[in-house]
Amino acid sequence: MVEIGDDRLYGAFLKGDNSAYDKLMIKYGDALTSYLKGFLYSWEDAEDLMIEAFARIMVKKPKIEEGNFKAYLYRTAHNLVVHFYKRNKRKKTFSLEDLSNIAADTENEAGEPSYDAGLYEKVFNDERKHIIKKCLERIGEEMREALWLYYFDELSYKETASVMNVSNKKIDNLLTRGRKCLKEELEKEGITDAFG
16 A cells, blocks of 8 residues: 655645545654653643644644645644643653653553563563663753654654754754763663664
8 A cells, every 4th residue: 555645645635635634643643642742741731732733734724845744743743832831831841751652562452472572572672661761861851852853753854953943953963962872871771782
């Protein structure tokens, strides 16, 4: 099955095809919610802001440059977080407590190791996830966010810069420093093959 691109889906929505917009929500909804959860304290708030980000685009129907739907969506969500904290006067933090939900899961629905993942691999993977999460939380907030967007959400440098409202050069700097800091933190935990 050939995947229809974001530009074609958004274009179809602008011409009145609401099912095209539903496809965009299905494509990006979970990842955007996970990204937002990094800033917020509850899944409910993250889900609410994810829906609001999509709703704003749906209502305003902005002209989005070709190839930039995902970046525009994330930038909209990022702005909603800023407004959320201004409204609630709570400190903005970027937490990666839900990293395990992003990484490939080796459990079945009952929470038991799946048939193709042995108990040793499950314990080993869970421990590595825990260590990576702990190490990511020790580095600066901007570096964490840049690493998250670029590596977990697979945004380009340009898209990551747009979401964070900084230059491409700053993203390059944040990713370079972030990888270096993360590597140092991982080495403190005994993981020396992370950037082999």
